[in-house]
Amino acid sequence: MLCVFCLGGCLGSFANAAAMRLIRDEDIIYQASRCRACKRPLHILENLPFIGWLRKRGMCHCGTLKLPYRYIMVELVFAGLIVIYALTLPVMTAIGFSIAAIFIGISMLTDAEAMILHPTLLSILAIIGLVFAVIGSVSPNMGLATLTSWHLAPVEALWGFAVGALTPLSINLLYRLIRGQNGFGEGDFWMLGAIGAWTGWQGALSILVLAAASAALCGLFMILTGKASILTRLPFGIFLGGVFILWSIFLM
Known part of the structure; x- marks a missing residue:
């Protein structure tokens, strides 16, 4: 160890x-x-x-x-x-989520430092998640089920990516109609889409809800302590990434 x-x-x-x-x-x-x-x-x-x-x-x-x-x-x-x-975690799952942690960690740091989430980086993360799902689906036919077991089928990973990306996009469009401004940054769509490729659509939605609740509590605390106002923007990628990491540890 x-x-x-x-x-x-x-x-x-x-x-x-x-x-x-x-x-x-x-x-x-x-x-x-x-x-x-x-x-x-x-x-x-x-x-x-x-x-x-x-x-x-x-x-x-x-x-x-x-x-x-x-x-x-x-x-x-x-x-x-x-x-x-x-x-x-099983061997392949441990390797896969270690790779995912690198991409998520980089994204959290760039968001914390400069409120930047890189679509290219997150697209690569989504593709890697899909590749692991494909490997996990074909490996049982090769006698490698124990070594290369994976928790998602390729279709589930694709649905996770689609729902993960489209849900905040749809919420943002509705928010723009009501308030005339964005509620999410563009990078948040890519990040939750990439996360969905690793967790499936149920995991993506759960992570979105928990991340939003965490961000709301953090914002409320900062307002009450005089460190922020109601208009202060928070780097939402930190909350998405943090909940994803906790999900991979406790909810997998």
Whole structure:
């Protein structure tokens, strides 16, 4: 489990880096990690999850920038999440939802930082969900049912994507007719559609309702504490992604 924990930390570190690069329209695959202040490439110890942050107590090598605690917290959350998947889910399901967690985590971070949800990233997530559903449906014929079991049939995944995307879109159109403005951002359609490809249409609707309730409670708390007003926009992708992760742990 120690290796799985470390792998989860690496995935969290990648999610942190990928999210910040997407916000800045930078390459997330081939570009080497570097210090944001002096642009010096980071060496291997600085890139290691947990250790890289703790060695300098969150400071960059040149001492100019201090990285927020969010960086190490994301690494710890990913590490714990992947361990939970490995202990509780079938092999293929654990691998699949670990991959989904990377995409969801990146999306949550970009939404939190800049209220951006990338349709391309979420489209890839939806396609991967459909691919896992297809593999799970054909593998029993190949004698691999135990290893590659999946909780959705391809049709269920397609319906999940369609209902997940069209439900907030329909609600948003109605809201625009009544209020003359959007109630959801465009990225929310893509995110719930992608989630539906992994959870089915029932899961997508449940996650939408729970995310909306969570956002409403959070908004009410912020209003009562004077940290927001009734017009304050919240990054809804955080709530969708958070409920999806809880769904994958407790409701699968």
